[in-house]
Amino acid sequence: MKIGELARQIGISAQAVRFYERAGLLHEPERTPSGYRVYSAAELKRVRFIRKAKELGFSLTEIGDILRMHDAGQVPCAQVMAIAERHLRETDAEIKRLRRFRAELSSALGRWKRTPARAVTGNAICELIERTIDDNHWKPGRGAAKHARGNGRA
Amino acid sequence: MKIGELARQIGISAQAVRFYERAGLLHEPERTPSGYRVYSAAELKRVRFIRKAKELGFSLTEIGDILRMHDAGQVPCAQVMAIAERHLRETDAEIKRLRRFRAELSSALGRWKRTPARAVTGNAICELIERTIDDNHWKPGRGAAKHARGNGRA
DNA sequence: CTTGACCTTACACCTTGCTATAAGGTATAG
């Protein structure tokens, strides 16, 4: 199977497959005499594994670690569980953060609607925004969202 | 006031201030004879506005639009409200997405714990992951998380 | 007159996971 066929079966682009190879997730594949990459069913499964792990929120780095453990003859399931549990905690934290943010934004919007910006003081840029945090009941913790990250599900 | 003093008062780096200038959020400042940027209280307020808007989830592009409206003599508050309402909807969608993801991850973890990977079939990479989506009760919608992104609160 | 804190510019780099493009070689159908 050549790269385009593999990519089609998984539902990704051929470039993405080459990208995984360069990223160290796939071994150097065999080649036809003319240099085309040739993949076996095992490689197909490996790529499928990569996509599944990605959908579960694993980063390519983590997936690479897992695959290298596997290649070294180890069973990486303990690591997989640990990473998944960390992702769960991070997701919880991110949901909490987003909920706090949502509440704050919603409350600002409510105040803006009750007190429209007819009372624009001449030297404000947008008085709505300017009075919002001057109220200062909302102290965003230092670095609250430092590690926040989309979890990469495509 | 020079750039370092301005940055210190806002709590950002001097590079960030120059970055805002290059991004078109700040006007070309006055300069000392030796070329140092000199800022007035009005510029300080403008930078403070930028940070406040950013904390409310506005992107630098949006903030730039708002500031340009202001510079053109308009009152950008209607746009600000519209953007804020869009952010609210996006935040809601992102929270929903994360909750679905969390439920899925949590359920996978539960299954993994109940049925540990002692039954490792020889040709799997990590059987935990491999059996998870083969169950296939979980169809991630196409492009569900296309626009998902941390909302830039620092 | 030197040290050190501050300022200047320009450019590269970071994160992640790819996508796009250029410039070319290969395989197959008609």
Next chain:
DNA sequence: CTATACCTTATAGCAAGGTGTAAGGTCAAG
């Protein structure tokens, strides 16, 4: 023989919001 679909490599670029570094100029204190 040619059209076209596929493959190769290398390189650049995106999103977003900056940070880091190099190489140098300026200013006050001691």
